[in-house]
Amino acid sequence: xxxETGHESFNIERxxxxxxxxxxxxxxxxxxxxxEQAARxxxxxxxxxxxxxxxxxxxxxxxxxxxxxxxxxxxxxxxRKHGSEIVLAGASDPARELLKLLDLETLWAxxxxxxxxxxxxxxxx
Numbered sequence: 001x002x003x004e005t006g007h008e009s010f011n012i013e014r015x016x017x018x019x020x021x022x023x024x025x026x027x028x029x030x031x032x033x034x035x036e037q038a039a040r041x042x043x044x045x046x047x048x049x050x051x052x053x054x055x056x057x058x059x060x061x062x063x064x065x066x067x068x069x070x071x072x073x074x075x076x077x078x079x080r081k082h083g084s085e086i087v088l089a090g091a092s093d094p095a096r097e098l099l100k101l102l103d104l105e106t107l108w109a110x111x112x113x114x115x116x117x118x119x120x121x122x123x124x125x
Contacts, residue, residue: 010042017052018121020114021075023068025060032067039071043078050082053121057114059090069102076107089117 011022021042027035046054056072072086079086087109091099099105111117 010038012042012045014049014051015118018055018118019046019051019053020055020057020118021046022057022059023061025062027061027064027068030067035067035071039074042071043074046075046078047082050079051084054079054084054086055089055114055117055121056086057089057117058092058095059114061095062092063094063098069098069104072104072108085121087111087117087120089114 009024009026011020011024013020013022030038054075056075061068072088076086078084088099089111090113091110096105096110099108099110109117109120111120
C-alpha cells in the first residue's frame with residue numbers, strides 16, 4: 001500500500017505483523033503543511049490495521065526537521081496505544097546526530113538496515 005500526498009510520498013508495506021513506513025527523499029523539501037497531511041494519512045492507515053511492529057526506513061532521507069520529528073512522535077504515540085513498537089532503520093549520520101541531540105535515540109532502537117530492524121521485530125523481508 002502506498003500513500004502519496006502532494007509533492008511527497010510515504011510508502012507503507014506490510015510484512016506479516018510488521019509495517020514498514022518509508023518516506024521518500026522529498027520529505028526534506030516538503031512544506032510543513034504537506035508533511036502534516038501526509039503524516040495524518042500514514043497514521044490513519046496504521047490506526048485502521050494496527051501492526052505489531054513498525055519500522056520507519058529512513059534510508060532515502062539524508063536529513064529532516066522538526067515537522068518530520070513530530071511525525072515520528074505521532075506514529076510512536078499511535079503505536080503505543082495499540083501495543084506496537086517502533087524502530088528506525090537506515091538513518092544517515094546527520095539524522096542520527098539530530099536524534100541523539102533530541103535524546104530520541106533512547107526512545108527508538110536504531111538499526112543500520114531495514115532487514116536488521118525487521119528481524120529485531122520478529123518479521124522478515
